[in-house]
Amino acid sequence: MTFVKGNAVPATGEPHVAVLAGALMREIRDTMQAEDWDGLRQSHFRLLSTIPRDGITITELGDRLAMTKQASGQFVAFLTETGHLEVRVDPEDRRARVVVRTRLGDRTVRRVNARILRIERKWAKAVGAERYQEFRQVLLDLGATF
Amino acid sequence: MTFVKGNAVPATGEPHVAVLAGALMREIRDTMQAEDWDGLRQSHFRLLSTIPRDGITITELGDRLAMTKQASGQFVAFLTETGHLEVRVDPEDRRARVVVRTRLGDRTVRRVNARILRIERKWAKAVGAERYQEFRQVLLDLGATF
């Protein structure tokens, strides 16, 4: 194996979309990780904010988050311990558990939403409010196609 | 603890930017994971594409990827095993190692770039070419502010 000099791949090409999207997520994660969120992390915020008002089963929650029911079940167990979620047996199908947010869980979701909105406002200021709005909408449109 | 009915948090609010960006990354990752890439994964592509033509030290590589030198060193060891990277001692500082891509590493980066471009073209088709271009540019601009 020899060293390849003067190869054809540009040294400083534009980063991939995946890399750029990753940087965006990292920015939010690092910002919030530097603050006090009662030991909750990004993965918990994501899961918490996915719980609908009427509750959801663990399997369906996993589906919506594109993870296995084993994984979602583990998160639900943790967030139940911390008092952010509550679980009851579904009376109509006693195999199933219905997961709902507690008042604390609701409050956390509201606080997280507000915090992320602040970050987004900073970004909007950096690239222009209209551009950012359009950016966000494209992101939303793309998400709908997956 | 009681169940909270009719709480103030919307059941189906818009997902966070972090969630949306995550979905984007997942889409790329899942697409490529379903294909044959010689056992390489997203993390490897990201690292490979970050190696500049003139080489880079392990510590500096870690800095650019926002990870520790221990982590980047591990990836370099793996990708050296697979023949995508080569490492030599820096003659000017014999503590340091200079990491460069092999011909195989270069080829892989080109193939990955082409593959992601194809995915992006599909997205551009879905949301409109101009909108997608602007979306990508905002992503790039935001990345520059971090």
Add this chain to the structure above:
DNA sequence: TATTGTTATACTCTATAACTATA
């Protein structure tokens, strides 16, 4: 039999800490 959820185990991607070699 099929499905919901749980338990056990393992893998990926990283981090922190302690160390070696060189500066």
Add this chain to the structure above:
DNA sequence: TATAGTTATAGAGTATAACAATA
């Protein structure tokens, strides 16, 4: 002493497999 890299260990975020309870 400080820095580059390595080795050891651990934690977060998942996955797969096997199972128990219920449908």
